[in-house]
Amino acid sequence: MxxxxxxxxxxxxxxxxxxxxxxxxxxxxxxxxxxxxxxxxxxxxxxxxxxxxxxxxxxxxxxxxxxxxxxxxxxxxxxxxxxxxxxxxxxxxxxxxxxxxxxxxxxxxxxxxxxxxxxxxxxxxxxxxxxxxxxxxxxxxxxxxxxxxxxxxxxxxxxxxxxxxxxxxxxxxxxxxxxxxxxxxxxxxxxxxxQTTVHPSVSLLQKSPSSAVTCHATGFYPERAAVFWRKDGQELHEGVEEGEILPNNDGTFQMSVDLNISSVTAEDWRRYDCIFWFAGLKDSIIIRLDRTMIRTNQGSFFGKYLGIAIGVVLLLLAALACTLAFVAWRRNHNGL
CATH class of the missing domain: 3.30.500.10 (MHC class I-like antigen recognition-like)
Structure with a gap:
């Protein structure tokens, strides 16, 4: 070798x-x-x-x-x-x-x-x-x-x-x-x-609903680790793009691996998961492929619609304030 x-x-x-x-x-x-x-x-x-x-x-x-x-x-x-x-x-x-x-x-x-x-x-x-x-x-x-x-x-x-x-x-x-x-x-x-082991924060990221889903692990130490996608418990090699292990400013490391979901049906999402694993250790972190767990540029599904709801409420409050101001103006105007 x-x-x-x-x-x-x-x-x-x-x-x-x-x-x-x-x-x-x-x-x-x-x-x-x-x-x-x-x-x-x-x-x-x-x-x-x-x-x-x-x-x-x-x-x-x-x-x-x-x-x-x-x-x-x-x-x-x-x-x-x-x-x-x-x-x-x-x-x-x-x-x-x-x-x-x-x-x-x-x-x-x-x-x-x-x-x-x-x-x-x-x-x-x-x-x-x-x-x-x-x-x-x-x-x-x-x-x-x-x-x-x-x-x-x-x-x-x-x-x-x-x-x-x-x-x-x-x-x-x-x-x-x-x-x-x-x-x-x-x-x-x-x-x-x-001999110190620091476990990472593992997240699922996606730029848009049609783009690849990225499994991103950051903050781990040492760098003797692996991040990979599985389907039905078996490691995937096709439709997967692995990134390099990169250093963070605090001495820890980060790594990402992309999964192409263009051919994955909605029913099959539950068959996929991302694994973070330290070399030499038995424990691992498992993140199942789930739309509600994905963070996007627009935020999560819940966060996206929560923002819309807050916007609607603010518009209603603004409209109410305008109505009250108009009523007050009419009263003053009639009084004159």
């Missing part, structure tokens, strides 16, 4: 148990107004630190990572040095790759993902280190055999050089001893936040 992703602005990793630490580094060329190098650290699916070629220092992305930075300046310096060295290395590597692939122009992305998984209950552990170029696997390190595997002829020379220069022992130590040490360190600082 590929663990390689194009990392642009927001890193989203569907992180399940066990615990995980990912380092994601990318070099880009041909993209204006975008960093030529960027790197991010991700713990249990949460981005905890970031750096790029425009920043002097690594930036903490969580409050508990900020606390770690304050209490352990040596670790901050280690991260800053790693960011600088990788930035220089990646810049040179992407130039080499363009030459090997006979490329002169265009948008290109070179990426490395490395890290580890650790089950704190069973002690099971695994590490990984993979490189990719323009979204395709390039070369990866096999931790069991301590050798490099290259599916591309352009990196066969790297495999032979890296397998013979003794650098594989460095990666063995980095992916086992170092990665587990840092993962435990980050978990110790972030355990109160990483």
């Amino acid at each position: 590929k663990r390689l992703f194009i990392f642009l602005l927001i890193c989203h990793i569907a992180s399940l148990e066990p615990h995980s630490l990912w380092y994601i580094l990318s070099a880009t060329t041909g993209i204006s107004d975008f960093p030529e190098f960027l790197a991010s650290g991700v713990v249990d699916g949460v981005v905890v630190g970031y750096c790029d070629n425009s920043l002097k220092d690594t930036i903490p992305k969580t409050h508990w990572m900020s606390k770690l930075f304050e209490e352990d300046p040596q670790h901050v310096q280690w991260l800053n040095n790693k960011c600088l060295l990788n930035r220089l290395d990646f810049k040179a590597t992407i130039i080499t790759l363009k030459q090997r692939f006979n490329q002169s122009e265009g948008v290109h992305i070179f990426q490395r993902t490395n890290g580890c998984f650790w089950d704190d209950e069973t002690g099971e552990f695994d590490g990984f280190n993979e490189y990719g170029y323009d979204g395709e696997d390039l070369i990866r390190f096999d931790l069991k055999t301590l050798t490099w595997i290259s599916p591309r002829r352009q990196t066969v020379i790297n495999k032979h050089n890296w397998d013979s220069d003794g650098n594989n022992l460095y990666w063995k130590h980095a992916l086992t001893e170092d990665c587990l040490h840092f993962l435990k360190l980050y978990l110790n600082y972030g355990k109160s936040s990483l």
